[in-house]
Amino acid sequence: MPEDGRALEIELRVNGQSRRLGVEGSTTLLDALRDRLHLTGTKKGCDLGQCGACTVLLDGQRVVSCLTLAAQADGRDVITIEGIAPEGQLHPVQAAFIEHDAFQCGYCTPGQIMSAVALIQEGRATSDEEIREHMSGNLCRCGAYTNIVAAVRDAAAKMA
Amino acid sequence: MSSNAVIGSPVSRVDGPDKVHGRATYAAEFKPEGLAYAALVLSRIPSGRIKSIDVSLAMTVPGVVSVITHENAPRLPYKEMKKRPQVDPKAGGQLRVFQDDKVLWSGQPIACVVADSIEQAETAADLIRVTYSPDAQAQTKFDRALGLKPAPEAEADGRPGETQRGDAASAFDSSPVKVEGWYLQPREQHNPIELHATIAKWDGDHLTLWDKTQWVDNDRAEIAHVFDIPQDKIRVISPFVGGAFGSALRTWHHVHIAAMAAKMTGRAVRLELTRREQFTNTGSRPHTEQHVALGALEDGRLAALIQEAWGQTSTYEEYAETTLDPPRQTYSVANNATRYRLVHMNVNTPTSMRAPGVATGVFAQEIAMDELAVALGMDPVELRLKNYAETDEYKSKPWSSKELRACYAKAADDFGWSRRSPEPRSMQDNGQLVGWGMATAIYPSHRSPAQATVRLHRDGHVLLRTAASDMGPGTYTSMTQVAADTLDLPVEKVRFELGDTDFAMAPVHGGSITMASVGTAVMAACQALQKKVGELAAASSGGPFKGAASDTLLFQGGGLALKNGGGFTPYGEFLAQHGLEWLDAEGKSEPGAESETHTSSAFGAVFAEVRVDPDLGTVRVPRLVGAYDVGRVINPKIAHSQCIGGMVGGIGMALLEMVEWDDRYGRVMNANLAEYLVPVCADIVQLEASFVPSDDKIFNPLGVKGLAEIAISGVAPAIANAVFHATGKRVRDLPILPERLLL
Numbered sequence: 001m002p003e004d005g006r007a008l009e010i011e012l013r014v015n016g017q018s019r020r021l022g023v024e025g026s027t028t029l030l031d032a033l034r035d036r037l038h039l040t041g042t043k044k045g046c047d048l049g050q051c052g053a054c055t056v057l058l059d060g061q062r063v064v065s066c067l068t069l070a071a072q073a074d075g076r077d078v079i080t081i082e083g084i085a086p087e088g089q090l091h092p093v094q095a096a097f098i099e100h101d102a103f104q105c106g107y108c109t110p111g112q113i114m115s116a117v118a119l120i121q122e123g124r125a126t127s128d129e130e131i132r133e134h135m136s137g138n139l140c141r142c143g144a145y146t147n148i149v150a151a152v153r154d155a156a157a158k159m160a
Numbered sequence: 161m162s163s164n165a166v167i168g169s170p171v172s173r174v175d176g177p178d179k180v181h182g183r184a185t186y187a188a189e190f191k192p193e194g195l196a197y198a199a200l201v202l203s204r205i206p207s208g209r210i211k212s213i214d215v216s217l218a219m220t221v222p223g224v225v226s227v228i229t230h231e232n233a234p235r236l237p238y239k240e241m242k243k244r245p246q247v248d249p250k251a252g253g254q255l256r257v258f259q260d261d262k263v264l265w266s267g268q269p270i271a272c273v274v275a276d277s278i279e280q281a282e283t284a285a286d287l288i289r290v291t292y293s294p295d296a297q298a299q300t301k302f303d304r305a306l307g308l309k310p311a312p313e314a315e316a317d318g319r320p321g322e323t324q325r326g327d328a329a330s331a332f333d334s335s336p337v338k339v340e341g342w343y344l345q346p347r348e349q350h351n352p353i354e355l356h357a358t359i360a361k362w363d364g365d366h367l368t369l370w371d372k373t374q375w376v377d378n379d380r381a382e383i384a385h386v387f388d389i390p391q392d393k394i395r396v397i398s399p400f401v402g403g404a405f406g407s408a409l410r411t412w413h414h415v416h417i418a419a420m421a422a423k424m425t426g427r428a429v430r431l432e433l434t435r436r437e438q439f440t441n442t443g444s445r446p447h448t449e450q451h452v453a454l455g456a457l458e459d460g461r462l463a464a465l466i467q468e469a470w471g472q473t474s475t476y477e478e479y480a481e482t483t484l485d486p487p488r489q490t491y492s493v494a495n496n497a498t499r500y501r502l503v504h505m506n507v508n509t510p511t512s513m514r515a516p517g518v519a520t521g522v523f524a525q526e527i528a529m530d531e532l533a534v535a536l537g538m539d540p541v542e543l544r545l546k547n548y549a550e551t552d553e554y555k556s557k558p559w560s561s562k563e564l565r566a567c568y569a570k571a572a573d574d575f576g577w578s579r580r581s582p583e584p585r586s587m588q589d590n591g592q593l594v595g596w597g598m599a600t601a602i603y604p605s606h607r608s609p610a611q612a613t614v615r616l617h618r619d620g621h622v623l624l625r626t627a628a629s630d631m632g633p634g635t636y637t638s639m640t641q642v643a644a645d646t647l648d649l650p651v652e653k654v655r656f657e658l659g660d661t662d663f664a665m666a667p668v669h670g671g672s673i674t675m676a677s678v679g680t681a682v683m684a685a686c687q688a689l690q691k692k693v694g695e696l697a698a699a700s701s702g703g704p705f706k707g708a709a710s711d712t713l714l715f716q717g718g719g720l721a722l723k724n725g726g727g728f729t730p731y732g733e734f735l736a737q738h739g740l741e742w743l744d745a746e747g748k749s750e751p752g753a754e755s756e757t758h759t760s761s762a763f764g765a766v767f768a769e770v771r772v773d774p775d776l777g778t779v780r781v782p783r784l785v786g787a788y789d790v791g792r793v794i795n796p797k798i799a800h801s802q803c804i805g806g807m808v809g810g811i812g813m814a815l816l817e818m819v820e821w822d823d824r825y826g827r828v829m830n831a832n833l834a835e836y837l838v839p840v841c842a843d844i845v846q847l848e849a850s851f852v853p854s855d856d857k858i859f860n861p862l863g864v865k866g867l868a869e870i871a872i873s874g875v876a877p878a879i880a881n882a883v884f885h886a887t888g889k890r891v892r893d894l895p896i897l898p899e900r901l902l903l
Contacts, residue, residue, distance in 0.1 A: 024277070024279045024280075026279050026283075027277075027279055031278060031279070034189070035197075035277070035278060038191060039182075040182070040185065040186075040189035041181065041182020041183065042182070043182075043186075043353070043354070043402070044188070044355060044432070045353040045354065045355065045435070045833075046435045046832065046833050047434060047435065048435065048832055048833070048834070050435075050832060050833040050834045051353055051833050053353055080182070081180075081181065081182035082181070082182055085181075090177070090180070094180040094181065097176075097180050098172050098173065098176040098177065098180055099172065101172065101173065101797050101798060101800075101801045103176075103179060103180075103632075104403070104632030104633065104634070104801055104802070104805060105352070105353075105354065105400075105401060105402045105403040105631055105632030106175070106178075106179030106180075106184050106400065106402065106632070107186060107352070107353045107354040107402025107403060108353045108402075109179050109180060109182075110180075110182040113180060131841075132841045132842045132844075132845075133841075133842050135841040136840040136841045136842040137840075138841070139353060139833060139838060139840060140353070140808075140841075141350075141351055141352050141353050141403050141405070141838065142403055142632045142801075142805045143804060143805035143806070143807065143808025143809055143839070143844075144801060144804070144805060145804075145808060145839070145840075145841045145843075145844040146804055146844060146845075146846070146847050147801060147804070148841065149841065
């Protein structure tokens with residue numbers, strides 16, 4: 001048993017850094033990131049895999065971290081919104097989100113950006129229709145969708 | 161005012177970098193030392209009493225610090241507020257949490273576990289066993305026959321049970337052209353993506369709350385009354401709000417629970433509602449049924465307009481909406497009658513949701529107007545122009561500004577309305593039924609007293625502070641622009657802070673009042689700063705400004721100069737010359753005589769295209785076009801985002817959103833985001849919003865009218881009218897589900 005009395009000790013490689021922590025078997029990757037590692041850029045919107053606000057990259061694949069147990073991520077690479085751009089710089093998707101005003105309240109934004117980064121990498125941002133389809137797992141209640149599509153289109157072109 | 165034209169320019173959000181990096185900190189994300197986590201248990205009956213509540217198993221879970229129920233909770237003072245804040249219902253009293261064994265609705269908090277981790281708290285909450293004595297008389301069905309007139313307090317607050325102008329009943333009877341119908345607005349949930357959360361921490365008798373709220377000052381006042389402690393012992397901090405749309409206007413009972421739990425445990429406690437809990441604890445747009453009867457002359461002039469509404473409220477509070485303001489003032493009509501009734505049910509109290517009441521009233525009114533246009537064989541836009549209200553006939557006052565005609569013209573032109581063929585089902589494309597419809601949008605403009613402080617620093621930057629909020633509309637950015645414009649500084653030299661009760665007072669961040677209220681206070685603070693600089697300059701013992709009269713000074717280019725040329729001194733240098741590290745000023749603003757002499761309102765015209773699959777009854781919205789009169793636009797980029805956001809909300813209202821209600825057990829059946837449908841990216845194609853020239857200096861010195869609610873007003877009826885045009889089937893119940901089109 002780990003020192004802090006929790007059931008499991010795991011090691012996550014978060015944004016390139018190794019982090020050891022004790023978790024419960026039921027601890028989600030989302031809660032581990034937010035509450036244990038205090039990486040609060042990854043957002044909790046539903047805790048049921050329905051809103052996409054908690055999207056992170058796990059070994060390069062986009063996952064909803066609320067439906068991923070922390071223990072499942074043991075020994076694996078996790079990239080969060082805090083880790084997609086070098087310190088003091090903007091990732092092209094981040095820059096495009098600001099330029100196109102692709103958010104209002106900003107709460108769904110990290111999840112939107114993580115999804116966008118992944119689907120551009122996957123080559124699935126080749127048309128507005130495709131972007132709309134693949135970004136539909138990320139809810140934006142402020143209704144910035146048309147600006148989000150414009151931002152992803154723009155970033156995809158710049159990253160090509 | 162200077163003229164560096166920062167106002168009106170499409171500045172990117174100043175808080176954008178923080179938001180895209182995930183650095184913007186929302187309520188649940190603060191981490192005071194020793195933080196403990198709370199989880200709730202909700203009631204499973206709609207009305208009755210708790211017979212027993214067994215927490216023994218829960219207490220055995222490792223890490224559990226405390227389990228709070230009505231049996232061990234401290235009795236809280238719950239002092240009455242002298243004056244109810246405008247966000248609270250006008251009659252009845254809020255839930256006094258854990259103060260007795262009563263259950264008033266299904267989904268009411270009845271116990272709270274505090275533990276070292278959220279996993280432990282949730283595990284323990286699941287182990288609490290409750291038995292009930294249910295009330296056989298629980299009111300779980302919406303029944304118009306139970307409708308009651310709102311209390312006199314609601315009437316005094318502009319929510320009258322009845323209004324009459326002329327004789328609407330006889331005018332309707334004798335009208336040559338009539339339409340009449342019943343309209344259903346189902347209960348909706350705001351569902352901001354950020355969950356409601358509160359962190360409470362006591363240091364002796366001082367309480368700090370990190371809270372999701374649209375009004376930090378009122379949060380402090382309400383909690384002070386609940387606990388009967390002085391307001392100056394409470395600080396509320398809320399720098400970012402992840403959407404709210406009205407759900408965070410009131411201080412809900414979960415905030416009381418967080419503060420109580422922190423007090424009982426001596427720990428800082430975080431209570432973050434789950435998505436499911438949010439459905440029954442942070443209000444909703446009330447289920448509302450309406451009856452509309454329109455009578456017109458052959459030429460289209462309205463002879464009678466009757467609109468009645470039955471709105472849902474709880475058994476313990478009276479939440480009456482301004483649903484019937486639109487039918488009293490949107491059109492010119494001599495004979496007008498409205499009637500509002502409340503239907504009390506075992507539900508949690510409803511609350512304001514984007515364009516509260518007005519969106520509901522406009523939905524019924526604007527579909528009825530479309531029905532009248534069809535009955536008259538008249539173009540829907542022409543009908544509206546025929547009945548254009550040159551004055552507010554409800555309040556018998558002139559409008560402080562009204563550019564609605566320009567909105568109709570601009571939106572119709574942008575949309576291509578002249579190419580519409582009027583017959584239903586006459587426009588088809590590729591096997592799909594195409595429909596074009598439109599509606600008027602209206603939302604009243606108000607302002608409230610507000611204050612702001614400003615500090616000029618020696619490096620030439622200014623810091624502005626006020627206890628306002630920014631739930632997404634861009635308060636940070638637009639206020640920065642107002643200050644930069646007034647002081648003629650680059651945007652980068654202005655820092656604006658909000659969301660803290662330590663700052664100058666600000667009104668509620670709701671009802672589209674922030675820009676007109678806080679914006680004018682920011683402007684006043686900047687002008688006060690200029691005045692102070694001028695006075696200091698004139699009092700100089702030497703130099704170019706010695707003895708200068710205020711009207712000979714010019715504030716521009718980030719500094720001070722003489723109007724007749726010369727003497728330019730940057731602000732930073734000026735402070736250094738006077739041996740000052742900084743210079744403070746404050747400003748305030750409040751409504752004046754114009755609130756008595758004029759009615760102020762935002763207006764708009766919304767045009768929708770729909771495509772309906774004739775076999776499946778599915779409705780798609782390939783485009784929406786809106787033109788708006790919102791007064792002066794501070795930032796067209798962000799204002800555009802507001803408008804398209806409102807359109808997306810309107811698409812949800814028209815086609816998707818409804819709480820599925822089990823009226824046998826009084827329960828919400830779809831309390832999650834997979835079953836309560838909201839628009840997703842694939843639902844939204846082309847949204848166009850524009851602003852007609854407008855500048856309302858009667859309403860306030862900035863000329864703004866407010867922009868948020870207006871953007872959802874009119875969208876749902878425009879879509880419903882387009883669906884009728886596509887299909888020839890009139891759907892009066894929202895949302896327009898495929899089965900409602902096919903049956």
